[in-house]
Amino acid sequence: MTASRFRVAALGSAHDRSSFSCGQEALDRYFKTQVTQDIRRHIANCFAAVEAATNIVAAYYTLSAAAIALTDLPPDEARRLPRYPAIPAVRIGRLAVDARFQGCGLGAAMLADATARAVHSDIAAFMLAVDAKDENAVAFYRHFGFRLTAGSDRCLFLPLVTARQVFGLK
Numbered sequence: 001m002t003a004s005r006f007r008v009a010a011l012g013s014a015h016d017r018s019s020f021s022c023g024q025e026a027l028d029r030y031f032k033t034q035v036t037q038d039i040r041r042h043i044a045n046c047f048a049a050v051e052a053a054t055n056i057v058a059a060y061y062t063l064s065a066a067a068i069a070l071t072d073l074p075p076d077e078a079r080r081l082p083r084y085p086a087i088p089a090v091r092i093g094r095l096a097v098d099a100r101f102q103g104c105g106l107g108a109a110m111l112a113d114a115t116a117r118a119v120h121s122d123i124a125a126f127m128l129a130v131d132a133k134d135e136n137a138v139a140f141y142r143h144f145g146f147r148l149t150a151g152s153d154r155c156l157f158l159p160l161v162t163a164r165q166v167f168g169l170k
Contacts, residue, residue, distance in 0.1 A: 006058060006106070008113050011035065011046040015057050022096040024133060030094060031060055038062070044093050047117070049110060051101070058101040059110050063117060066091035066129050068157060072149040077159070081126070089129040089157065090118040111144060112167045119160055119169050127157045 017032050031046075038044040044062040051058050067086035070078050081087055092114050097106045118128055130146065132138040132154045145166050146156035164170070 004052065006049045006051055006109070008047055008049045008110070011039065011048045011060065015048050015050065016055070017057060020057050020060075020096075020098050022102075023099050024096065027094055027096040027133070031096065035060075035062065047110075047113065049106060049113075056100075057098065059095075059097040059106045061095040061110050061114050062093040063114060064091050064093055065089075065123070065125075068127065068129055068149060072151065072155075073157070074147065074150060077147075087127065088123075088125045089127045090114075090121070090125045090160075092128060092130045095130075107140065108144070111141075115160075115163045115167050116169055119164055125160060127159045128163055129155070129157045131155050 017035075020031050021028055035044070035046050039046055044064040046060055046062045048057045049059040050056065066089040068089050069086050070081060070084060073081070073087070092111075095107065095110055095114070097110070115128060118125060128146075130141055132141055134154075138148075138154060138156065141156045141158075144158065145162055146158045149155045149157055158166075
């Protein structure tokens with residue numbers, strides 16, 4: 001993804017969501033019908049990548065506050081943390097790329113953007129967390145170093161200190 005081809009910004013009323021189609025009906029429906037309610041209710045924030053030349057929404061992701069139970073982390077990770085019942089996280093609730101833009105690295109760029117926002121937030125969080133929709137999504141996140149939580153085959157996490165290294169953030 002070239003910086004000049006897309007711009008990422010908070011989703012706003014000027015963004016046309018009607019033609020967005022990523023191939024996952026639940027993600028498409030959420031983006032077209034529910035995301036603005038979640039933003040208004042402070043349930044999640046949504047960020048969209050817009051193609052500069054056409055103003056088409058090419059991808060989006062949502063972020064929200066979360067916590068992961070200490071007991072859900074692998075023992076090697078949990079033993080290094082304070083014994084709080086839950087550890088603060090930033091949840092990537094949804095991440096989708098329109099079918100017209102799939103295969104050009106936009107998903108990875110959106111994950112990097114989400115990571116940068118979490119790393120640079122004034123609100124403390126130890127990790128990124130995500131509930132992957134399917135096995136392809138699990139493979140996508142595992143490619144970037146995400147690990148499965150204990151007892152789950154689709155809930156993954158990545159400590160922000162590791163995420164900084166993966167995405168070259170300061």
